[in-house]
Amino acid sequence: MGRTIAQKIIESHLVSGKMEVGEDIGLAIDQTLTQDATGTMAYLEFEAMGVPRVKTQRSVAYVDHNTLQSGFENADDHRYIQTVANKHGVYFSRPGNGICHQLHLERFGAPGKTLIGSDSHTPTGGGIGMLAFGAGGMDVAVAMGGGEYHINMPSMTRVELTGRLSPWVSAKDVILAVLQRMSVKGGVGKIIEYGGEGVKTLTVPERATITNMGAELGATTSIFPSDEITRQFLQAQGRGDQWAELSSDPDAAYDETLTIDLSSLEPLAACPHSPDAVKPVSGLAGMKVDQVCIGSCTNSSYLDMMRVAAVLKGKTVHPQVSLSVACGSKQVFNMLAENGALADMIAAGARILECACGPCIGMGQSPNSGGVSLRTFNRNFEGRSGTADGQVYLVSPETAAASAIAGSLTDPRSLGEPVKVELPERFLINDNMIVPPIEEALMETVEVKRGPNIKPLPIAGPLEESIRRRAVLKVEDNITTDHIMPAGAKILPYRSNIPYLSQFCFAVCDKSFPERCKAAGGGVIIAGHNYGQGSSREHAALVPLYLGVKAVAAKSYARIHAANLANTGILPLQFVNEADYDAIDQMDVLCLPAVRKELEAGEEVTLVNETRGITMKLKAVLTARQRDMVLVGGLLNYTKLEK
Ligand code: MIC
Numbered sequence: 001m002g003r004t005i006a007q008k009i010i011e012s013h014l015v016s017g018k019m020e021v022g023e024d025i026g027l028a029i030d031q032t033l034t035q036d037a038t039g040t041m042a043y044l045e046f047e048a049m050g051v052p053r054v055k056t057q058r059s060v061a062y063v064d065h066n067t068l069q070s071g072f073e074n075a076d077d078h079r080y081i082q083t084v085a086n087k088h089g090v091y092f093s094r095p096g097n098g099i100c101h102q103l104h105l106e107r108f109g110a111p112g113k114t115l116i117g118s119d120s121h122t123p124t125g126g127g128i129g130m131l132a133f134g135a136g137g138m139d140v141a142v143a144m145g146g147g148e149y150h151i152n153m154p155s156m157t158r159v160e161l162t163g164r165l166s167p168w169v170s171a172k173d174v175i176l177a178v179l180q181r182m183s184v185k186g187g188v189g190k191i192i193e194y195g196g197e198g199v200k201t202l203t204v205p206e207r208a209t210i211t212n213m214g215a216e217l218g219a220t221t222s223i224f225p226s227d228e229i230t231r232q233f234l235q236a237q238g239r240g241d242q243w244a245e246l247s248s249d250p251d252a253a254y255d256e257t258l259t260i261d262l263s264s265l266e267p268l269a270a271c272p273h274s275p276d277a278v279k280p281v282s283g284l285a286g287m288k289v290d291q292v293c294i295g296s297c298t299n300s301s302y303l304d305m306m307r308v309a310a311v312l313k314g315k316t317v318h319p320q321v322s323l324s325v326a327c328g329s330k331q332v333f334n335m336l337a338e339n340g341a342l343a344d345m346i347a348a349g350a351r352i353l354e355c356a357c358g359p360c361i362g363m364g365q366s367p368n369s370g371g372v373s374l375r376t377f378n379r380n381f382e383g384r385s386g387t388a389d390g391q392v393y394l395v396s397p398e399t400a401a402a403s404a405i406a407g408s409l410t411d412p413r414s415l416g417e418p419v420k421v422e423l424p425e426r427f428l429i430n431d432n433m434i435v436p437p438i439e440e441a442l443m444e445t446v447e448v449k450r451g452p453n454i455k456p457l458p459i460a461g462p463l464e465e466s467i468r469r470r471a472v473l474k475v476e477d478n479i480t481t482d483h484i485m486p487a488g489a490k491i492l493p494y495r496s497n498i499p500y501l502s503q504f505c506f507a508v509c510d511k512s513f514p515e516r517c518k519a520a521g522g523g524v525i526i527a528g529h530n531y532g533q534g535s536s537r538e539h540a541a542l543v544p545l546y547l548g549v550k551a552v553a554a555k556s557y558a559r560i561h562a563a564n565l566a567n568t569g570i571l572p573l574q575f576v577n578e579a580d581y582d583a584i585d586q587m588d589v590l591c592l593p594a595v596r597k598e599l600e601a602g603e604e605v606t607l608v609n610e611t612r613g614i615t616m617k618l619k620a621v622l623t624a625r626q627r628d629m630v631l632v633g634g635l636l637n638y639t640k641l642e643k
């Protein structure tokens with residue numbers, strides 16, 4: 001039988017396991033990326049492994065998240081990452097160069113390669129035909145050391161694109177339409193492959209917007225074919241030699257197919273507080289807007305920015321609106337500066353930010369109390385903007401720009417004649433902000449500089465024979481990693497200081513959690529479906545570990561978070577009978593009397609709710625390898641033992 005695009009790349013990188021849906025497979029990884037908010041941990045973990053030099057074809061360390069330096073912490077972390085990267089064979093992208101995913105697409109990504117990144121939006125690379133996965137920092141550290149990356153073999157979903165987008169309707173509306181149909185958990189365990197006639201109407205940056213937000217579907221990754229359009233993009237980046245054609249076989253079998261008629265789409269918006277709460281802009285039009293933010297790894301390409309500039313040209317941002325714009329990379333920023341588009345934005349009153357994640361991760365530009373903020377970003381989780389009651393809507397750059405002028409949510413189709421923007425034949429190429437690693441022979445001359453904010457990593461011990469702890473927290477469905485371990489300008493500088501971070505664990509849902517958990521001597525977290533959706537931050541596992549969390553019992557998990565729990569040595573359990581979720585209240589005393597033996601024997605885990613006198617069964621959400629990992633206290637211990 002024929003192969004899908006993803007199956008072909010998996011086949012050519014398969015190191016262990018069978019390509020059968022649900023089976024644990026180990027892949028060889030060609031490239032890795034890290035960003036600064038997860039990178040400090042990833043490099044600390046890499047150092048702990050004792051591998052002198054990365055073994056990948058290309059590893060890149062980007063600095064794009066923690067760019068507000070209101071104390072020494074972020075600058076120290078940047079310096080640590082720069083020196084550790086330099087020493088161990090990693091390319092370093094200096095602060096100001098741009099957002100990791102945009103940059104990787106421009107300068108390093110290549111069709112047919114595998115990439116893992118310590119950031120959940122790494123699948124942006126799927127826009128160029130890469131098989132790119134978001135992963136926890138420990139997984140990235142292992143891949144840098146030459147180790148396999150493990151996933152469960154996903155099922156294949158094909159999204160058949162027909163027709164062509166109407167004027168003022170954009171790639172963002174395509175992925176919002178997919179989210180509307182599939183929901184934030186509809187992609188779990190799946191690779192989403194785009195195909196059909198509509199593909200050739202979309203440029204690489206547009207495809208990348210779509211694969212980027214596949215993360216919000218919970219998908220393992222998303223991918224487009226690599227075709228003539230991909231070749232032209234790479235050529236315009238001066239990398240035509242890295243192009244390879246990639247398509248699915250005509251008889252490839254998909255487990256599921258969804259058809260999206262591009263011609264029938266209209267501008268859409270994801271309403272607070274979930275990327276799948278999607279409604280047509282036309283139905284919401286007229287809603288007063290306080291803030292508009294344009295940028296992020298989803299929508300900060302040259303095409304996006306040129307369209308925004310064309311809408312803003314000759315206009316003034318509405319007096320009641322604050323508009324911020326951040327280009328995705330220095331390349332984009334520089335080109336806009338040279339062709340005058342930046343001047344059009346400045347003249348209109350846009351607040352120009354540096355090329356970085358910025359407001360997307362709450363690094364500045366939090367909206368006013370209860371403020372309505374339109375953002376071209378990918379996540380609108382509660383509190384993520386830094387304003388607890390901020391109302392964030394996710395929209396396309398066209399909708400964002402039109403609304404910034406009007407002062408209210410505006411359907412861009414009302415602007416009349418569409419703006420015409422084309423990709424350049426040649427992008428402005430200047431890699432002067434990428435520092436290559438020092439040659440191997442001189443490695444010893446590089447001193448890794450560590451600031452006082454870097455505190456030791458918590459490391460789990462071997463799994464106990466039995467666990468008897470309280471249900472220290474009970475939460476609902478769709479809990480995000482932004483709930484578990486919030487980000488934002490005040491907390492992000494402490495990503496390498498787990499003890500400090502721990503004070504904010506679950507602050508969005510329950511400020512008393514850290515104290516209660518510590519006082520109880522740790523415990524078990526009870527959760528609904530899709531627990532841990534969103535980011536790849538392993539801090540959402542490391543911090544609970546530090547607070548003494550031994551296990552999570554949930555109805556289901558988001559992929560990367562489940563892997564991060566196992567990597568840190570916390571046991572991810574799933575209710576065999578979903579209704580048992582209702583048989584546990586917060587602070588009930590729970591006992592897992594034979595957890596270690598049951599796990600070793602591959603049996604279901606028994607949980608006794610001693611407070612209620614009820615016994616139930618749970619399944620460990622672990623592959624055989626992860627089970628061994630949890631038994632010894634996580635991936636670092638496991639990797640050391642393997643040596
Ligand atoms: C995000 O968009 O949530 C982040 C911040 O980029 C995270 C990584 C992090 O928490 O550092 C992600 O998407 O993985």
Ligand code: SF4
Pocket residue numbers: 065099119121296297298356357360361377378
């Ligand atoms: Fe940065 Fe936002 Fe993209 Fe995360 S989603 S990498 S915070 S721009």
